[in-house]
Amino acid sequence: NAGVTQTPKFQVLKTGQSMTLQCAQDMNHNSMYWYRQDPGMGLRLIYYSASEGTTDKGEVPNGYNVSRLNKREFSLRLESAAPSQTSVYFCASGTGFEQYFGPGTRLTVT
């Protein structure tokens, strides 16, 4: 039982490049989430998916897109990376009342 897994762990992009962050969970949760964590800002919700086939914007969705591929997988795409998107990205799954986080992806955009 791996819980929530994320790939890659680290990534460096140049401004304007695109990439997809992958997330998978094996806990059979309906809900999945993407957060970013910046120093002094706390975790902020980017997008979430309450169930397979649905996605909704969170607090900071601009510059991102998501895909809920199936119940297990929820990906986050940066179409044209900007330095302001340098952050640590966490995927989580859960029931809404309890969320279980992955180990994070540390992304640097130069």
Place this chain on the structure above:
Amino acid sequence: EDQVTQSPEALRLQEGESSSLNCSYTVSGLRGLFWYRQDPGKGPEFLFTLYSAGEEKEKERLKATLTKKESFLHITAPKPEDSATYLCAVLLNSGGYQKVTFGTGTKLQVIP
């Protein structure tokens, strides 16, 4: 505006020295308050959910309590392995969807 404020930002304790961390909130439509522990370079680890004022939950040396305006995480006789950043978060009903707002955390260091 919904706000979650944690204090202090950092706390240094001697091993065995009990203390409390505070999470105060000004929100409407609270559905629950969570506490998480985060170790450096790792994702947050779920500790507790509290649903209503007066509720308490315990896990080993940690005890979480909730009032209508704030939550406390009490740490009794802490050990060095309790060193971590402790995050609180609130779950709200906002515009028809569930909104989670996190505080910025309290970084706890327990010295042997």
